Each structure stands twice: as structure tokens, then as C-alpha cells.
Amino acid sequence: MSDLSYLQAVVIGALQGVTELFPISSLGHSVLVPAWIGGSWAHLVTENATASSEGSPYLAFIVALHVATATALLVFYRRDWVRISGALWETARTRRIETSTQRLAALLVVATVPVGLTGLALEHTFRTLFAKPIAASVFLTVNGVILLGAERLRRRAEAAAVAQPDLVTVGAAGGSRSVGTEATSARQGATGRRLESLSFREAGVIGFFQTFALLAGISRSGVTMAAGLLRGLDHEDAAKFSFLLATPVIAAAGVLKLPSLAGPAGAHIHGQVVVGFLVAGACAYGAVRFLTRYFTARTLTPFAVYCLIGGAVSTAWFAAH
Numbered sequence: 001m002s003d004l005s006y007l008q009a010v011v012i013g014a015l016q017g018v019t020e021l022f023p024i025s026s027l028g029h030s031v032l033v034p035a036w037i038g039g040s041w042a043h044l045v046t047e048n049a050t051a052s053s054e055g056s057p058y059l060a061f062i063v064a065l066h067v068a069t070a071t072a073l074l075v076f077y078r079r080d081w082v083r084i085s086g087a088l089w090e091t092a093r094t095r096r097i098e099t100s101t102q103r104l105a106a107l108l109v110v111a112t113v114p115v116g117l118t119g120l121a122l123e124h125t126f127r128t129l130f131a132k133p134i135a136a137s138v139f140l141t142v143n144g145v146i147l148l149g150a151e152r153l154r155r156r157a158e159a160a161a162v163a164q165p166d167l168v169t170v171g172a173a174g175g176s177r178s179v180g181t182e183a184t185s186a187r188q189g190a191t192g193r194r195l196e197s198l199s200f201r202e203a204g205v206i207g208f209f210q211t212f213a214l215l216a217g218i219s220r221s222g223v224t225m226a227a228g229l230l231r232g233l234d235h236e237d238a239a240k241f242s243f244l245l246a247t248p249v250i251a252a253a254g255v256l257k258l259p260s261l262a263g264p265a266g267a268h269i270h271g272q273v274v275v276g277f278l279v280a281g282a283c284a285y286g287a288v289r290f291l292t293r294y295f296t297a298r299t300l301t302p303f304a305v306y307c308l309i310g311g312a313v314s315t316a317w318f319a320a321h
Contacts (some may be wrong), residue, residue: 001246003057003268003272004044004057004058004061004269004272005040005272006061006271006272006275008041008044008272008280009061009269009272009273009275009276010095010099010275010276011033012030012033012034012044012061012062012066012276013068013276013277013278013279013280013281013283014279014283015030015033015298016030016065016066016068016069016276016283016284017065017068017069017072017279017281017282017284017285017286017287018067018283018287019219019245020066020220020221020246020250020284020287021069021221021243021287021288021291022072022219022221022287022291022303023219023221023222023225023301023303023313024143024219024222024306024307024310025136025139025140025143025148025213025216025217025218025219025220025222025307026141026219026220027131027136027213027215027216027217028136028140028143028216028218028219029130029210029216030044030216031045031132031133031216032061032133032135032136032140032215032310032314033135035133035318036314037316039051039088043058044058045131045132045133046288057268057269060261060269060273061269061272061273061276062256063253063258063261064254064261064273064276064277065276065280066250066251066254066278067251067254067255067258067279068276068277068281068284069250069284070247070250070251070254071251071281072280072281072282072284072285072288073243073246073247073250073288074247074251075242075285075291076243076285076288077244077247080202080244081247083101084101084104084105084108084244085105085124086101087101087102087104087105088102088106088109088136090102091131093309100194100196101196101215102248104194104195104196106200107195107196107198107200107203107241108203108244108245108248110200110203110207111203111204111206111207111210111245112207112245112248112249113204113251114204114207114208115205115207115208115209115210115211115213116213116249116252118211118214122209127165130243131216132216133314133318134315134318134319135215135216135217136216136217136314137217137311137314137315137317137318138315139215139216139218139305139311140217140310140311140312141217141307141308141311141312141315142217142218142306142312143217143219143222143223143272143307143311144303144304144306144307144308144309145220145304145308146218146222146223146226147222147226147300147303147304147307148300148301148304148305148308149300150225150226150227150229150230150300151229151299151301151304153230154212154230155230163215163218176199178240185256185317188229191286193232193233193234194237195233195237195240195241196231198231202231203228205227205231206224206227206228206231206241206245207224207245209223209226210223210224210245210246210249211228212233212282217311219307220242220249221239221242221246222245222300222303223245224238224241224242224245224246225238225239225242225300226300228241230243233239235236235295235296235298235299236292236295236296237299238295239291239292239295240292243292253269255262258310261273282289284302
């Protein structure tokens with residue numbers, strides 16, 4: 001088994017930092033990019049997808065990159081997390097939800113539960129079964145279909161909402177819906193539906209969508225944004241909820257496996273881990289800063305096209321080799 005080089009640490013660190021937040025799948029790219037490069041990079045893919053991968057240097061390195069990404073998100077949303085933490089404490093103390101921040105905090109807790117339970121139970125199984133180039137290629141294509149489908153359904157719903165202006169929308173307190181469906185969601189988005197207006201059931205559904213990101217090629221931020229859009233959020237709020245929701249999940253996944261860095265797996269890559277951590281953290285911070293501005297006026301469509309083309313080309317290539 002080859003040690004991780006500093007060049008690999010920089011490339012994979014930058015890749016993780018960007019693709020964890022861009023809706024194009026960090027896990028898929030951590031499989032596909034080394035497989036495309038080949039040569040001394042190929043072992044990174046095989047290490048990540050074997051039953052013994054829990055003790056591999058590459059997985060230990062990826063763990064550190066997850067912690068770096070979570071740290072960047074915490075720094076970027078530090079003011080939000082201070083308010084959310086205070087709201088959680090107040091809710092636990094009073095056992096009541098009275099403010100919009102307290103409701104948002106509760107929604108994040110509810111949405112975190114599905115992926116947390118699924119990740120603990122199935123992460124290793126999914127990675128060993130599906131973290132292979134051909135599987136990642138297929139799922140990357142599926143990710144593109146999900147993103148494109150969400151955008152098309154949202155546009156169709158908005159058109160239906162314009163044609164039926166008398167549809168009832170959700171109240172600020174969040175909960176009851178008309179028989180409407182897609183058109184209702186679009187009208188809610190058009191009238192500025194806020195994150196706090198999501199019901200707990202809707203938050204649970206969005207959180208459940210995160211579980212698909214256990215499959216290499218399916219983007220965590222992509223599927224949660226798609227789910228948010230279909231519940232009537234605009235792109236800006238769907239992205240914010242996705243990034244806030246990703247923070248505890250990514251952090252927990254990293255922290256739970258940090259001890260592996262102190263064992264044999266991390267024995268000879270401490271320098272590479274430090275370099276990769278810094279690169280991933282800087283790239284993740286830049287990515288979230290860019291995306292929060294991008295989604296104020298733009299859509300998921302360019303990312304969908306990238307995934308469809310990249311996934312299709314990769315599927316054809318790895319199927320033939």
C-alpha cells in the first residue's frame with residue numbers, strides 16, 4: 001500500500017473542499033478523479049472500497065478533510081450557529097418553541113436524525129459496495145437527473161401557481177397545506193416562504209434525502225436543495241438550509257472516525273493530513289461564500305448538466321475498461 005503523497009493531499013483536499021458543497025458529490029469525485037488519473041492514484045480508489053478500508057491511510061485522510069469542511073461551514077455561519085445554539089438551549093429549558101430561530105433549530109434537529117441513524121448503520125456497507133468508478137459514474141448521472149428534475153418541477157409548479165392564484169399557502173407558523181401540491185409549493189416560494197415555515201414532517205423528508213448521499217455520486221447538498229425547492233423554498237434558502245444541515249452531519253462523521261488518525265492508518269501521513277486539512281478548509285470556505293451569492297439569482301441547472309455529461313462519459317469509459 002502506497003503512502004499518500006503531498007501532491008495527492010493538495011489535489012484531494014481541494015476537491016473535497018469544493019465538491020462537498022457544490023451539488024456534484026464529493027464522495028463521487030474522490031472515487032472518479034483518482035480513477036481517471038490512474039497510475040499511483042488508483043490505489044486510493046481500491047483502498048476506499050474494500051472491507052479493510054477502515055484502516056486505510058486514505059480513509060483516515062478523508063476523515064480529516066470532512067472535519068476541515070465542517071470547520072469552514074461553522075466559521076462561515078458562526079453567527080447563525082450562535083443564535084441556533086442559544087435557541088436550542090432555550091427550547092430545552094422552557095420546552096417551548098416561541099421564536100423563528102427556535103423553530104429553525106428544531107427543524108435542523110429533526111432533519112439530522114434520518115441521515116444520522118442511516119449513516120451509523122450503513123455508511124461502511126454503502127462505501128464498500130458502491131464506492132467504485134462504474135457505480136460512482138452511474139450515480140453521478142442520477143444526481144444530474146435529480147437536480148434537473150427538481151428545477152423543471154419547480155418551474156412547472158410556478159407556472160401552475162400563476163394560473164391558479166387562489167391557492168392557499170402555508171402560514172408563517174408552518175404547518176397546514178392546501179390540497180395543492182406542486183403549485184402550492186411554488187406559490188409559497190413566490191411569496192417568500194421562509195425556512196421557519198417548514199413543518200417538522202417536511203424537515204424530516206429533506207433530512208431523509210441526505211441519506212442518498214451515502215452513495216458515491218449523489219450529492220448531499222444537491223439532493224437536500226432539490227427537496228427544499230420542491231417544498232417551496234427559493235434557491236437561497238434551500239442552499240442555506242442544506243449547508244446548515246450538512247454542518248453537524250459532516251462534523252459528526254469526521255469526529256467519530258478521528259481516532260483512526262492516531263492509529264496505524266495515520267502513522268505516516270500526518271504532514272499530508274495537515275496540508276490537506278488547510279487546503280480543504282480554505283476551498284470549502286471559498287465554495288460556500290461563492291454559492292450563497294450564486295443562489296441568490298441562479299439555479300441548479302449548470303450543475304445538473306455537468307453531472308449528466310461527466311457521469312455519462314465516466315460510465316462509458318469505465319464500462320469499457
